[in-house]
Amino acid sequence: MSRAVKRTSGMAKIPSEALLSLRPHVDSACSNTGSIENQIEIVNHALIPRYDILQKVISAFCHCDISQYGSSRLDSDQSADQPLVQNRLLTLRGMGGLGKTMLAGMVVSFTDLRSTFDHILWLNLGIYFKQGSIRNNISYSMYLDCLQKLCQQLNVSAELKSMYFPNLGDSKMKISSKFIQAFEQSKLDMSKIIDGLNILIVLDDVWSHEDVELFNFGEHVSSLFSILVTTRILDQEPSSSCLSIDVGLMSQDEGRYLFSIEAGLERFANAQDNEAVDCILKKCGYLPLAIRTAGRLVKASRKIGPELNTLDILEIVIKMSDSPRMSPVTELLDRSFSFVTNEFASFALKLLFSAFAVVFRRDDILRPWVNLGDIHIVWKALICSHDMIQLQLRSSLREYKLTKIEQIADLMFVMGLLDRKCGKRSSEFHQQKSYRVHHDLMWDYGKMFCSLFRTFDGELVKCEQHGIACCNVCFEGSLDFIFNENNKKWNGIIVEYFQSSAEIKNAKSYELKWLPLHMMKAGLFHEAFDLLTTEEFLENQIEANGIEDGICFMISLVRSYEKMYIADSFPSKTPMITILLHINDFLFRFSSLVQLDDTFKREIGHGIILLGLELQKFSKLLKSIDIFENALNVFSTITCEESDPDIAYALKLIDSCATHNLVLVRQDSPNKLKLKVQDVLNNVQNKTNLCFELSSHPGYTIVEMECKCKFTGIVSYEGVYLGVGSKDNSLMLNYDGQMIRDATCRRTFFAALGCLAEGFPLQLISDFQFGCFIKEHEQVEKVMKCLNAARLYAIADDGSVYPKMAPHLCLGVLYFQSLILVANHSSNRAVFKYYSKLQCSKISNIDNEGKNENNDRSILSSPNADGILLELSSHPGMGIVLLNQASSVPLINGALIGGLAIGPVQHALSAKMNEKNHLMITNYNNGLAFTSGLKENLDIGKNIYISDLLGPWINEFVINDDGTISPLHAKELVFGF
Secondary structure: OOOOOOOOOOOOOOOHHHHHHHHHHOOHHHOOOOOHHHHHHHHHHHHOOOHHHHHHHHHHHOOOOHHHHOOOOOOOOOOOOOOOOOEEEEEEEOOOOOOHHHHHHHHOOOHHHHHHOOEEEEEEHHHHOOOOOOOOOOOHHHHHHHHHHHHHHOOOOOOOOOOOOOOOOOOHHHHHHHHHHHHHHHHHHHHHHHOOOOEEEEEEEEOOOHHHHHOOHHHHOOOOEEEEEEEOOOOOOOOOOEEEEEOOOOOHHHHHHHHHHHHOOOOOOOHHHHHHHHHHHHHOOOOHHHHHHHHHHHHHHHHHOOOOOHHHHHHHHHOOOOOOOOOHHHHHHHHHHHHOOOHHHHHHHHHHHHHHHHHOOOOOOOOOOEEHHHHHHHHHHHHOOHHHHHOOHHHHHHHOOOOOHHHHHHHHHHOOOEEEEEEEOOOOOOEEEEEEEOOHHHHHHHHHHHOOOOEEOOEEOEOOOOOOEOOOOOOHHHHHHHHHHHHHHHHHHHHHHHHHOOOOOOOHHHHHHOHHHHHHHOOOHHHHHHHHOOHHHHHHHHHHHOHHHHHHHHHHHHHHHHHHHHHHHOOOOOOHHHHHHHHHHHHHHHHHHOOOOHHHHHHHHHHHHHHHHHHHOOOOHHHHHHHHHHHHHHHHOOOOOOOOHHHHHHHHHHHHOOOEEEEEEEOOOOOEOOEOOHHHHHHOOOEEEEEOEEOOOOOEEEEEEEEEEEEEOOEEEEEEEEEEEEHHHOOEEEEOOOOEEEOOOOOEEEEHHHOOOOOOEEEEEOOOEEOOOOOOHHHHHHHHHHHHHOOOEEEOOOOOEEEOOOOOEEEEEOOOOEOEEEEOOOOOEOOEOOHHHHHOOOEOOOOOOOOOOOOOOOOOOOOOOOOEEOEEOOOOOEEEEEOOOOEEEHHHOOEEEEEEEEEEHHHOOEEEEEOOOOEEEOOOOOOOEEEOOOHHHOOOOOEOEEEOOOOOOOOOEEEOOOOOEEEOOOOOEEEEO
């Protein structure tokens, strides 16, 4: 593994995240004063005048006196002649908006500190928990991602991959032990990379102080190592070597100073000005973020209205909305547009900012960077739209000489609404500008305005009570509806403009980054699907972003499509699986048809793995296995060594896709399942959004399987089979003391075919639909009694789950893999050893004496007739075995049904083919034959059974020349596992 090297320059490089925390104050890329690091070094001491905190932090890490920046020297815990503490940990703690991240950014920008350390590293841990995470500790996969980021900042080429995969039979203690060992080994590997170097790591936005220890590499290194932590939470058990500084609200003097810096005011003219400023500070609650926002608004007003004096500007900012629902920061943001005295021009700026925030939001990035060309397309589309023309908003902007999109964007940058960065294009004389919403609060304001903006027939809709547009009091009850309506409308306008305008040039960036997303938000799902499935679009993505980054971006689009498509149309089947498989096929073909070096091959393999991991989230585990095998094949063209990390990783992923059927077992079965959350379930009524994690099988939970189920008969329903798999794919469930339901789709736990018998699988099904031919009330009552019994479950004190009407049974796991249908090219297909004998075994004598005309059962004349052993050559020593005793199913007039699986060959069934292409069992029961159920269920993942009910179900099969068995009319499918 590569090791980091000492700094090449005189000082450690400032981390990019630290630069971003300071950048809003310096338009660095567009100024002529030098590099961004030099500029920040000039102004960093003036950003937040908290010299006491800065002195304490910096003196803890190096011998430095910052009194030269305007403060007297403060006492610290070590003098200049004392050696530095070898392993120092310091924490900045306080509420959000107090400027902890900016303080950390200022600290690491000081030259004395940069001269002390070889490398200053930065990790934002908070980003891992801001997407609705139910936990505050980082997982092992998150930890590996953090270590990878550290390696990137160190310019070290190292791929830290997880080699940890739990086994189904592992005890809870063994699982915990494996995790601890994995964490410690990765921590030790990282320590070796930095050993010998002086390192400072900034851990920003820590949610759990337990995570800090994971990055304390000082105990394994011989050189200087320090950690600076920013957090909102209190460490209740700090270590003896940890220093903690509480960051509080600003004092009046500090607030005045920060406000003057942000507003660009060196001093205030008189006491009246000071009084107005103090009023602003009070309304901002002395919160640095709010003070910064107010200061930026004053600065913007001075640029827009240079004729206004300081007092007039401050009075504009002081005026607040009458609405008690708006926070001070939101009020200030709304008032920022009041500097434009024309009501329509001010309204136009609000609308454009709101559109920027809303249409450029991505599910994975709330505030993405957007280049000016893409902004031009979006804003030009809205400015030229019918509403804007009718409201005379375009002409109002011209009155303020805002005739170009770039001028509007730069004005919003000056106002503090947008961040700006500049980079050179291919031409040395032009700079490519990019913008993003400055802060989450600004994004919330944009969303709020979108939720209040209403037009009708080209005019603004005003509330009746106050007679104003965008009234957040009167429109409060319709906020979500208005937001969704505007979001869809604006995106539709943008897409239509892009597709119809002949003026747009060099729009490839917009087409790749934003067009699919805007199509989705506009409800144009078919158009978005067509675009995402074109090979040209995929090729352009890979060309623009590289293979792995291009695939990651495609996956983010897939997730957005899935989320919006389901919310819009509630489909039974998502088209996103088709897109993922399309990308996989393209990459695999590309890797086999084009001569590539090993680096590109590995990138392709990694990209294919990403697709497989995403497909797992759709419970398409069989297809995921095929994709992981594609990745394995790509890696195998580079090396055949199983010790290769990529090959080992692919093999582990293939193993991890193995799920086991959830079935009914006896209470004394060793395969019995127990829930981890039984205490919660037993003590709380109407439990919702529960993860049925298992205490009997740590790391595992109840998951959806790929196999779909659909029944049509006396009643009709559809759903999926359930299994036991990784907790990463866990279902979220509700339990009301009677039924267990899917929290999202309101589907219900159900014993297959309503049969409460040992070995029968569990399903998650929709509500029942009764056929119109049911006329007898007694018949309905009998069927409902059977069905309801199969839906009622109780949770015992030991965490086991059992049918209330069959308490001798409970939920369990099936360790044998069920016999199902797979693709004919799948590596999981079943190849029969004696297939040629089966081909020649057709039976001509069919005795129909026992045939029941009502349920169309076909009976084999002799149960002891010689059959062909169903032994497998693809799985040596294994054969097709009976999963459970065939049981009578009342739902289908008492027909016998039995499950099939792979098992030891000594228990294998024997069978023969009759002249009707029925595969008849010869060594178990009279008249049972293979069936795949109703035609509607004929798909990958469908279970294969034995039954005496043949007429309505698919029961015709063919023995293929390669030793596989297929449904007669679906030869693209074969028996498999």
